[in-house]
Amino acid sequence: xxxxxxxxxKGGTGxxxxxxxxxxxxxxxxxxxxxxxxxxxxxxxxxxxxxxxxFTAGFQPHIDDETCTRCGKCTDLCRFGAITAGVITxxxxxxxxxxxxxxxxxxxxxxxxxxxxxxxxxxxxxxCLIHAELGLxxxxxxxxxxxxxxxxxxxxxxxxxxxxITDGPPGIGCPAIAALSGTxxxxxxxxxxxxxxxxxxxxxxxxxxxxxPMAVCINKSTLHQENTEQIVIWCxxxxxxxxxxxxxxxxxxxxxxxxxxxxxxPESNVTEELTELWQNIAGQLNIPKSxxxxxxxxxxxxxxx
Amino acid sequence: xxxxxxxxKGGTGxxxxxxxxxxxHSNITLIDCDVEEPNCxxxxxxxxxxxxxxxxxxxxxxxxxRCNGCGACSAICLFSAIAVSxxxxxxxxxxxxxxxxxxxxxxxxxISEEQKVIGTLMTGTAASHPGIHLVNGTLKIGxxxxxxxxxRMKQESLQLTGDILVDCPPGTxxxxxxxxxxxxxxxxVTEPTPFGKHDLELAMNITHLLQIPTGVVINKSDAAAGDExxxxxxxxxxxxxxxxxxxxxxxxxxYAAGCIPVEFQGIAVSIWQQLTSEGGARA
Numbered sequence: 001x002x003x004x005x006x007x008x009x010k011g012g013t014g015x016x017x018x019x020x021x022x023x024x025x026x027x028x029x030x031x032x033x034x035x036x037x038x039x040x041x042x043x044x045x046x047x048x049x050x051x052x053x054x055f056t057a058g059f060q061p062h063i064d065d066e067t068c069t070r071c072g073k074c075t076d077l078c079r080f081g082a083i084t085a086g087v088i089t090x091x092x093x094x095x096x097x098x099x100x101x102x103x104x105x106x107x108x109x110x111x112x113x114x115x116x117x118x119x120x121x122x123x124x125x126x127x128c129l130i131h132a133e134l135g136l137x138x139x140x141x142x143x144x145x146x147x148x149x150x151x152x153x154x155x156x157x158x159x160x161x162x163x164x165i166t167d168g169p170p171g172i173g174c175p176a177i178a179a180l181s182g183t184x185x186x187x188x189x190x191x192x193x194x195x196x197x198x199x200x201x202x203x204x205x206x207x208x209x210x211x212x213p214m215a216v217c218i219n220k221s222t223l224h225q226e227n228t229e230q231i232v233i234w235c236x237x238x239x240x241x242x243x244x245x246x247x248x249x250x251x252x253x254x255x256x257x258x259x260x261x262x263x264x265x266p267e268s269n270v271t272e273e274l275t276e277l278w279q280n281i282a283g284q285l286n287i288p289k290s291x292x293x294x295x296x297x298x299x300x301x302x303x304x305x
Numbered sequence: 306x307x308x309x310x311x312x313x314k315g316g317t318g319x320x321x322x323x324x325x326x327x328x329x330h331s332n333i334t335l336i337d338c339d340v341e342e343p344n345c346x347x348x349x350x351x352x353x354x355x356x357x358x359x360x361x362x363x364x365x366x367x368x369x370x371r372c373n374g375c376g377a378c379s380a381i382c383l384f385s386a387i388a389v390s391x392x393x394x395x396x397x398x399x400x401x402x403x404x405x406x407x408x409x410x411x412x413x414x415x416i417s418e419e420q421k422v423i424g425t426l427m428t429g430t431a432a433s434h435p436g437i438h439l440v441n442g443t444l445k446i447g448x449x450x451x452x453x454x455x456x457r458m459k460q461e462s463l464q465l466t467g468d469i470l471v472d473c474p475p476g477t478x479x480x481x482x483x484x485x486x487x488x489x490x491x492x493x494v495t496e497p498t499p500f501g502k503h504d505l506e507l508a509m510n511i512t513h514l515l516q517i518p519t520g521v522v523i524n525k526s527d528a529a530a531g532d533e534x535x536x537x538x539x540x541x542x543x544x545x546x547x548x549x550x551x552x553x554x555x556x557x558x559x560y561a562a563g564c565i566p567v568e569f570q571g572i573a574v575s576i577w578q579q580l581t582s583e584g585g586a587r588a
Contacts, residue, residue: 008315038475040503098381138479170341172342191561192561194347248554
């Protein structure tokens with residue numbers, strides 16, 4: 001089973017739109033949205049949620065008011081300024097470390113598991129999708145990313161699907177690291193802007209830091225020709241393959257407006273480029289470009305299970 | 306007045322708006338809190354005031370001569386940052402939250418603390434706009450949490466007077482919350498698509514939770530159904546739409562080239578007027 005993770009460093013370069021187009025083109029796959037704090041993939045794939053699960057991660061203190069003597073030891077020891085003499089005064093500052101609980105002379109504080117969000121299994125026009133919603137202002141986005149990836153792998157294994165397509169989060173921090181670790185291919189979607197190029201370089205450093213295979217897709221390539229040429233040269237120097245160049249197109253926006261992928265709307269003018277991108281990715285990952293007779297048989301069997 | 310510029314969805318135009326607002330002000334500090342991917346400096350090309358300063362967090366240091374492998378540190382660490390094997394404790398410092406719990410738990414005095422670099426901080430003044438002072442933070446590659454660096458940058462802002470703009474990271478998780486926290490007003494930048502609306506709603510839940518007065522700017526406005534959906538949503542949340550920036554390819558091209566687009570300067574002036582009348586800016 002191969003795992004393709006679509007990332008970008010900079011936000012808004014087209015990760016979700018391109019992931020959705022690939023989901024449309026790839027014959028057999030499971031889909032994952034790893035942008036757990038602002039998931040969007042379900043909005044273009046016609047997702048119907050089948051199962052919903054609560055996600056718990058991390059801890060929060062619970063104080064027994066009757067046992068607490070307001071001695072203030074917790075206040076002295078808390079490095080985050082979250083607690084004042086047995087009262088959680090700044091819950092948003094609390095890291096859930098438990099220092100207050102483990103050092104309370106009266107054992108008045110207990111650490112309880114924290115509800116950190118939900119994750120969902122959905123049916124879409126392109127197969128099964130796993131996505132999530134991080135709780136309001138909680139940490140552990142990285143853990144939730146790992147959770148949805150893990151669940152997708154289970155489904156891909158059970159259903160004998162050769163590919164997982166992962167719509168990744170922006171940035172290079174905790175969720176991006178969690179989305180990338182151990183992937184078969186990190187596909188960076190870059191736009192030819194100074195920001196996009198700067199952020200690609202930082203993303204490439206992160207991917208190299210974890211020694212993962214990387215490829216690039218230049219999106220909105222006609223927005224700025226000189227910058228596009230610079231990206232091509234930069235990739236050549238870094239030995240990073242460019243698997244696709246997608247011209248700037250307002251069709252992406254129209255597609256999102258109608259809840260579809262760009263390949264499903266009549267005015268699409270980027271079909272050829274996206275098909276070529278998919279074929280290059282399939283070649284790179286050494287997986288079938290289109291469904292074989294045997295695959296179709298599997299699909300049919302799966303329908304009846 | 307401390308104004309944060311945030312969005313749920315990435316690429317809606319936070320940095321663009323921050324730069325437009327900064328360029329329309331006579332004397333302002335811009336704090337780029339998108340430390341994973343800081344971009345403001347690319348447009349401002351600042352003259353830096355001195356070398357970059359390292360920003361550090363404290364992580365435990367285990368003295369293997371003193372450690373007897375009792376496991377007390379590992380047992381209390383809720384982040385699983387310490388594991389004990391045989392007679393020694395092993396630290397996974399990227400999981401550490403610097404809470405100091407293991408120091409308190411160790412009965413052998415085997416744990417002390419040392420500094421670990423997580424990023425750098427630089428300040429400078431824009432070459433082309435001498436009225437814009439930039440505070441730039443850069444997260445070290447491979448560091449999972451940007452929060453300590455963002456908190457450090459927000460501390461810098463406490464010593465400043467006058468108006469301050471904070472360019473926030475995308476999303477709605479801890480980085481975004483820490484960047485937005487403490488601001489007098491938050492501008493959420495969105496685009497008139499279902500993606501933009503969905504993520505605007507999530508971001509607005511955060512500013513509501515933090516009790517920060519919020520306004521919305523619709524970027525890449527289509528002056529059609531997309532805008533209307535956002536406007537109806539904002540009305541349902543009693544949140545003002547401060548401005549609309551039209552969808553413009555020439556604007557996008559100027560941004561791509563690294564220029565602060567001059568096209569919609571009037572919009573920035575109008576936003577400042579609204580902020581001043583609403584929040585009472587100190588400028």
